[in-house]
Amino acid sequence: MTRDDTLAGIQSRTVDTDCLETHYLEAGGRSGTDEADGTVVFVHGNVSSSRFFEDVMVDLPAGYRAVAPDLRGYGDSETKPVDATNGLGDFEADLRALFSELDLPDPVTLVGWSNGGGVAMRYTIDNPEAVDSLVLVNPLSPYGFGGTKDEAGTPCFGDYAGSGGGLGNDEFVAGLAERDRSEGGEASPRKILRTFYVDPTHEFDEEREESYLTGMLDTATGDENYPGDATPSENWPGAAPGESGVNNAISPKYCSLEAIADIDPEEKPPVTWIRGDSDQIVSNESLFDVGTLGRMGEVPGWPGEDVFPPQPMVDQTRAVLETYADSGGEFEEVVFRNTGHAPHVEVPGDFLARLEPVLQG
Template identity: 45%
Template sequence: MKVTTPRLTQHVLTVAGRETGEPVLFVHGNVSSSAFWRDTMAALPGAYRPLAVDLRGFGESDAEPVDATRGLRDWSDDLIELIDRLRLERVHLVGWSMGGGIVLQLLRDRPAMVGSVTLVNPVSPYGFGGTEGADGRLTHPDGTGAGAGGANPDFVSRLKAGDISDESPTSPRSVFRATYVKNPVPDEDFYLRSMLTTRVGDAHYPGDPIGSATWPGVAPGKHGVLNALAPTHFRIDDLHEIDPKPPILWIRGADDVIVSDTSLFDLAHLGALGVVPGSPGTTAQPMVTQTRAVLDRYGRYREAVLDECGHSPHLERPADFQRLLADHLAES
């Protein structure tokens, strides 16, 4: 269904015959869409009403520009309007990857609206790239090491062109196989089509690239997806101060190479590996450690780690994921 609010028109994936029950809102990650939640939604216990939104610039929702200086608030504010328009008083939130950061921002801004939170391999509360240590301190004041300039230009070009081949390691299909999942999953073409709905450009993915004289030579710009994830724009280090504090379940794959203490998408770690030359010894961003530190301060959470699983537990270990989610919802 399509839902229009003052901000934009959003596409919301639903399950036929499931119009009542406690609402569970699923929020996808970067370079994907609500389609990634299809099977999880269908398996949700009957007491719940599954809803999955296409974020702005993805899927079938409007391609409104992303103001990166607001961090992830363009998307979280979109969701707040969506929840209000659907007259949902209390919502369970499930956020994957970038979607995990979006639901944390919504929780930070409107905690009374949230019944529970499930984080699935979420981006660090200190953004993606450009920080060090469990406390998320900036490596450089301007966020050098993060932002749109860190995107692989060949992947961006192939994404824009709708490339469905596997002829290059930077094609969307190859990236899905190498980083979204650890092992093959059914319906790969279905998820590839979802990835290809991503709007590409300076206002969308990856955003406006900004150069820097400091290694690794890129800094966050003011527009688009990867800049919105930069630690100079997105930072949630006061989550423990909110009231009320709904319970949080953190599910992650043990073998994730995207959100990791040694992420293969972190320029600092790639520098340490020699993939990006000239590293002055900048340490990798400890993304998982940072998330755990923030949640330890929050207090009311549980961490569940799935072995032999990468960035997408809901695709790779569906039965375990569905069990963990159902138990968490029932206890909330």
């Protein structure tokens, strides 16, 4: 499958790999038989697709090849089950198979956004020699999403209750399944896009908003994909992770990425951590985290700050990256003001200004 609605300069392609039929977008890089100056791979987040990177891809410096795949169950790629017990391993394997099929030269610059930041970290942990530079954009915490309470990623409960597929918003999931493009409902996909994917003050170009919304709606829903299955729990809020689906794969029960700090110093790529200061999805008080919602009184029975505080996602990432630097690596934290969860969409010029030195470095 290929798309015919990409921005000028973007090619839509599909390839069969050893893992799945993968759709990807590509821009720049090769002229005739000339090799690209370098390759940058963009990895999208949860409930999104490669569409969210088009604006940046078309403006990359001349000579650089950009590749942005749709992960399994997203965009125009094949839908296959996600084995949550392997953390983000299915997505990493899909990336590795795609790189092999496209014969991408090592090393690449890897840019991961949100959950894609977790996938990029997992890929770097397992293949550090294949990554020239790592760019994390509002990334998933190295300790996963939900259910932990301090910088060290200590679980709130032994069964990791409060994380996983059982905490998805039913209205939002139904909107995805029904491909709802309406403006109604507090949890409609369009409302979530406008309110949480970006700073609420951001105004979309009408055509681009429709493309991003399509990128959200092209998400496979159900127990094997988004959000995943659940296990009943005696602990608050009554649900623990199941074994399949995306939100279980990012539960701290299965998702553990702090080993990035243990990469051999000789192989540690430089890390650029870019985040928006008004991100409401990945933050120290995420409005998608049941700990935050419990504190706000939105989820009854909250056991209190000592037992289940909001997950300090940003602090956890910073702590792991500081350990990364202390053990022979280097990282830079870049904060965009008045910017939410998608700096590459909200301030693409500023984002590119930070990305270009990484590519040239």
